[in-house]
Amino acid sequence: MNTVIFKSASTYLLPLLLLFSVFILLRGHYLPGGGFVGGLIASIAFIIHSAANGLEQTRSILKFHPGVLLLAGLTVALFSGISPMFIGEPFMKGLWFENPVPVIGMIGSALFFDIGVYLVVVGVTLTIIFTITETI
Amino acid sequence: MIKTRFLSNLLLAFIWLALTGNFNFGNFVFGFALAFLIMWVITVNRRENKYFTRLPLSIGFIFYFIYELIKANLQVAYDVITPSYYMKPGIIQIPLEAKTDLEITLLANFISLTPGTLSLDVSDDKKVLYVHAMYVRDKDKFIEGIKNGFERRLLNILR
Amino acid sequence: MNDIAIIILSSLGTLFILLAAIGILRMPDLYLRISVTTKAATLGIGLMLIAAAIYFNEVAVSSRSLAIILFMLLTAPVGAHMIGRASYFTGIKMWKGSIYDDLKGMYDPKTHELSSKPPKDESIAK
Amino acid sequence: MAIAILLLFFWKKKNAQKLISVLGNLISVGIAIWLFYIVWENGIYFTQAGDWDAPYGIPIVADTLSAVMVLLTGICGLAVSVFSVGSVRNARVNFGYFPILHFLLMGLNGAFLTGDIFNLYVWFEVIIISSFVLLTIGGEKSQIEGSIKYVTMNLLASSIFLTAIAILYGLTGSLNMADLSLKVAALENRGLVNVTAFLFFVGFGIKSAVFPLYFWLPASYHTPPPAISAIFGGLLTKVGVYALFRIFSLIFIPDEFLLNLICTVAALTIFSGAVGALTQINLRKIFSYLIICHIGFMIAGLGMFTELAITGAIFYMIHDIIVKTNLFMSAGLIFKIKGTYNIKKLGGLYAAYPKLTLLMAIPLFSLVGIPPLSGFWAKIYLIDAGFQLKNYALVGFIILGSFLTLFVIAKVWSEVFWKESEELTAKEWVRYFKDLKPLKQKAIIIPILFLGLVSLYIGFGAEHIITVSSRIAHELLHTEPYIKTILQK
Amino acid sequence: MSVEEYLYLIILPILALSILLIFVRFLIGPSLSDRVVALDLLVTCGTGIIAVYSIYTNQSDFLDIAMIFALIAFLGTVAFSYYLEKREKNE
Amino acid sequence: MELLLVFIIGLLYGAGVYMILRRSLVKLIIGLILMGNGANLLIFLLGRIVKGNPPLINSDANILGEIYADPIPQALILTAIVISFGLQSFAIILVKRAYKVVGTDDLDEMNATDEDL
Amino acid sequence: MLIAVLSGFILALSLVITGKWIKGKGAPLVGLFPLALFGYFVSFFPAIMKGESLTFTYEWIPSLGVNLSFHLDGLSLLFCLLITGIGALVFFYTAPYLKEHIYLDRFFGYLSMFMGSMLGLVLSDNIITLFVFWELTSISSFFLIGFNNESEESRRSAMMALSMTGIGGLFLLASMIVLGTVGGSYEISTLLGSADMIKEHENYLWIIGLLFIGAFTKSAQFPFHFWLPDAMKAPTPVSTYLHSATMVKAGIYLLARFTPMLGETVYWNGTLIIIGSITMVYAAIHAVFRLDLKGILAYSTISALGILVFLIGLGTDQALLAAAVFILVHALYKATLFLITGIIDHETGTRDVSKLSGLNKVMLPVGIAGILAAISNAGIPPSFGFVGKDLIYEATLGFETLIWVLSGVALLTNICLMYAGFQAGIKPFTGQLPKAYEKVHLPSPLMWVPPLLLGSLGMVFGLMPFLIDKSLIQAVVNAMIRGGALDVELKLWHGFNLVLLLSGITLAAGFLLYYFLKPSALLEAKTNRWEKLSPKSLTKGLGGIFSGISKLWTGFFQNGYLRYYLIFALTFLTFILAYKLFKETELYINFNDLTGITFYEVAAMVIIAFAVLFTVLTKSRLAAVASLGVVGYSICLVFLFYSAPDLAMTQFSIDTLTVILFVLVIYNLPKYLKLSNQISRVRDGIMSVIFGALISILTLEVLNEPVLKETSQFYAENAYTLAKGKNVVNVILVDFRGTDTFVEITVLAIAALGVYSLLKLQLKSTEKE
């Protein structure tokens, strides 16, 4: 859409929303939030940006096709799921590092899993929206 | 260039701190790193902006804004709750001195946020702003009010 | 002290929201409705969030409240602008009591480009 | 699963996709055989995802039924995968055909192996969405139309399934199937239990296409490319049947009313499918209706609910999965040869392709259950069970269904293979069999041959299948070991 | 009267009333834009309810929901504006 | 309160059914969404509802307090919501494609597959 | 023995492989194979003659009690000999008959497959195995009848034959299964031991009823007989082999085989007598009025089969003996007649009996064969037919009741059959040779030797019955009699008695009929008119009605309208749900358990309710979508009120996204049309109200049940200690039930892929496949 106001607003909203989405993602294990909502917010950030500035510009910001995010997310999630199997534990067994890390708290396979979810959600939503917008 | 980027980065890191509400060094470092990452992700060549350069002006502006906000709100409230309408609405063209997108956007937003007025659109050559207003007793006076009130103050801060 | 502040802030906030609610119901045309609601509600919510910040009295909560206020200040007018503009396109009429329409005829019907000068004649006051 | 992801990495490289796909299927068949071996030798094999003890985590359970279903999925998956190499157009391959096929197979395996009712729901959704995508891939008019019906009915089924899960959770506070088994048995309000059971029946009934819930199937199965129809025809409805068997043995013991209802439904399903097949002239539609008809046989086995009947139903399911997959692939081959599915226009295949005809005769006549081909043996059990229960009407319907199947297949045979060939104008959008590269030709024929051999094995090696089926039936009716293993009590 | 009681007995009902009033506008329209504006205001009002509710139940975490509301509520507005403009353009 | 929710759930299911019986494809999808919402609320309600005690462990505690909302239904609904989002979005796209191919969203124009060739 | 049976199939397969060679020179050599088998079975003569029987068992499916067990006694030996003997001749005959045919190899393949099946059928001691072979005969006959598969008629008759024998087969299967269950075994030899028990069992009537249907369809008994004349479309060797000598006798074999087990009850005997007599008379009369040689032979075959059923129905030792002999008699003369018909057809190109005469001038040996067969058929002494006919009359006269009715029936039948036999065997060869046929010449000896041989055998056995009475027939009869030890001695001459009188009447009447009644198209047309009331048309009519019903049923349910599919499904769900709910549960509301109601909750609910209604009722798509958004957002509030912040967040974001998607997609759709009429809206409205109400009631009832929370308790206590998370919902999502989540993101990924391909993939017109 051809409006200066929206365009410049979206420029500021994008980093803000992305930041917020990561925040929501990381706190998920302790407070409401998590990969889904985080991912959704991140994708909404990009959607707003693309609505204001056109798809091409958003694309150039994103640098790669959202499908890649999707793939990366699935891989991360799968890997965090099956990694316990390499040390003889069942699928999806939670593994944790010994000590908590500041800010994020405990780092464990569950966190990676959530990151995977986050990436998948971003990838999926953007793939869908971008594809539609392109073919309109 | 590098400086402004650094500043934005810093700013985002602080927002991170505010968001998490956990003010310690580790969190700051993390926030900084995260902001760096995000900026890396989103940066395309666009004009950088200056934050906090005119802090005192900003604070003054905020108070002015709150004052306007409350004043206008009361006016509108009166109109809303009393049975008859006192308003004289219309769409007014306001010539712009603000040049950059940021300036225009901020101006338009503040106008919109003030009760009784609504920025409808900016012309494509960015020369005029179209504002819908509830109380336009005198068109020229109204335009004058906006230009001397919001626009001047805002531009003072930004330039 | 805090309690009183909370009560006052939340009451005020609620009043503004109520005002917006009545406004959106009562105002005679769309632009007026947008006008009334965007800010009254933003202000109302802002006050309430400040109340919440005071109530919890934690840095985390306060910063979050501020963040919300910031977001709203950023988004609400943009939203208002967009829907107002789109509505003007789709030809939603202004209230009959409106006295000016400087926008009339300024949009290029095809490209949606908005010019700063009228195509031929000056905009006519109603 | 891993294969699907791997395939996504090779999004652009269609040949690599084909190779990985087939290799992946080979591996999964290998795993399936290994799983079956373990289960057969040592009984129920299970692992708790996340290492959480039941009923707190999600158990992955393989009893004999699950292992067999996984094995069948592997076999059909392999066949269809190879068949796809020969028959699916590159345009589709470029848009994720193989990954989604593997997601579908993964969904099927997941559904067969899960021991958690909600997890089952989730797997079902994987199946729905991937089948939905496969159904629409290419987006032709008929595909779209078919898939709308398909997806609406299936989503309705999901809603009902979810509703039933909600009620079940409300009643028991549990989702683990083994745990549910104990908790449901302990519930005092039997009326509610029966109502819930009925909801499950409807939910799975839609998926397994029973009367009067089947309508989506004949509307959609004939629309996608043949490889896709093959996997649908063979496996998709059977997941519903599998779920019915699982739920109605492990969690609910159907009450008298429900059993009667199931029997009635089975009879009408057989009837509807059979008469439907009778009226059609599109080869794949005929097969679609026959799916419904034969689902009726399996449901009849459930409705009779004796060990004998269930043995028969399981045997029939094993046979049907292989044969239906093969039939739809054969239909695809016929299409590749002649460029139409219309049996009025088809003809002369016997004269022109005698060896292929012989090949395709295997699934056709196996389906009919010409003894001693695979479809035959199960009927002995079903009819026997029907007589023992004095459910003569049901036996009558089974016989009617078998007869009409015979009639329909004979008609197909006579129209497609015997009738004099009619000169058809070549369609430019069909890549005819004779124009294919030899490798692709082989890729189409070999899976048909492979499944043909499997179905011959089922028929002539019926002893093995019966042993397996009756063990499954026994396990289904005696769930204590299952529950004990899972709950480790 | 404690803060909680005050919020519970006075503020929440008033907010609920407001939300109903706004909803009436949503129902009567008449134009899509009116509905969109009403929808936007509904969400804003919802944000207020969340804020008050979080005080009332002493769950500061609910404010996060308010945050999400505030952030993406306007997306709906954007989408509808987008729609209105596109439709206009196409006709 | 449960009574109200019960009513709402019934309403959502009923409205869902009504909508999926319409001729418009868009309505059909809306109907499915309504029904999905109903199912989610049903799970929620039947997991029993609790006011103001989300299943969050206090920062200074290791287990949930005495009263807490049942987290399982919430997890289930979350999963269900996301899944239905996936399906819905695909279905919505299908509307688009259908319109492109068939030229309408009227379901009665989409019967060819049930007719004979 | 197994090899003997399976060899047919092996040969069939090998023929497919060596097809080319067979089509060339090798054709006659194939006949050596059945000949060898014939020799093999002949070698059992001595043993059988001693009253022994041989059993061979190979385990097949032990858990089902299905074994490849073979039992060779007199009855099976007789059939084996017929199968292999006539088989060998038919094989030889076929080689020149179908010499030019490109698919001769296939024909031999089917034929040997059929032979194998038939052998299996008569040798099986296991009733399931018996059924297996039974079905195989049906299938191979399907292929044989439809051999000329490019002719539509031939395809239709193949279908008809398969349908009849197929459905009969299924009933037979049912019968066998019940029998097996009742008798506790599938082995005939074992079942024989529990014959009394079976006869007293409540399922006895089912057993024999279903068995009869199987046998009658296969052996073309009234009213299932009509497929047989149609099946004559098959090449003559097929008609000869299947439809006279072997396959149609499978039903007879079955009845004979089960007589000692199931017979001697009024149901058994009564049914068989009635059906047998109707068939024999009905078909015999039909045979009289046929013009087509094959038609004549078909009806006379049916009639003969009727006689056999009738005889088995009589069930006396005398009758069974008659049956045993008549099987052989009939096989010999009927096969001969068919073979010569084939020769005539092959050489002259017509089978219209009114056009054929004087052919003995050009093909004498064939004529001789025909006349021999006709004599045997007529029962003129000293043919074997005479022996047979005598035995039949003896049987009817020796029966306990209704002697004259039974004898009269037999007499009438025999008269007609004699006429028919003369028409087929004598008429074409006597009289004036039409000019058109003067150039007709004798075909290859491979074609005329077989009928001549068979015809002569009819004489040989008549003159020298001792050749077979002790060695074969006695064993056959004893196999049919429970614990039978009958001493059989066949004689041509019994002295003057009532039997001879009846024979005499038969002959006299037959000659008179032949003399006066000339075949004519007019008469045939007249008989054809009866056909409208015949079982054939009735069945066709029924078939028509059935296919009409099929079309109606399918058209009604599969009507193309998705909403009707949904209505069917929902009606089913609703009605049964309602029934179950009201019948088995009771509704009460437990107000104590309810949480309090507050104004803000009511407001949220009111909004949901109205938004839902608005969504349903609005005429604008966009308004509906917006309203859907309101529903979602309000549900969000509900989640919030009841302690589900995660849900509220997710619901909110997803709702927004859904709205965006909708908006993006539907902006270019045309306006909503008012598509449904008032009636359907009211109907759907009622339906949805009922459905919604039912769900509500169900929900209320579940709410009344006590709460069990074992699992959530575990999560509450261990989320942090074991899974290190404090947001229990999230812990469940990523840990306790992580698999769900994992699958769920897969769903999302697939959806995205799907969207991508659905929108991006535009198949070129050349890729639509």
Ligand code: NA
């Ligand atoms: Na303003």
Ligand code: NA
């Ligand atoms: Na205003």
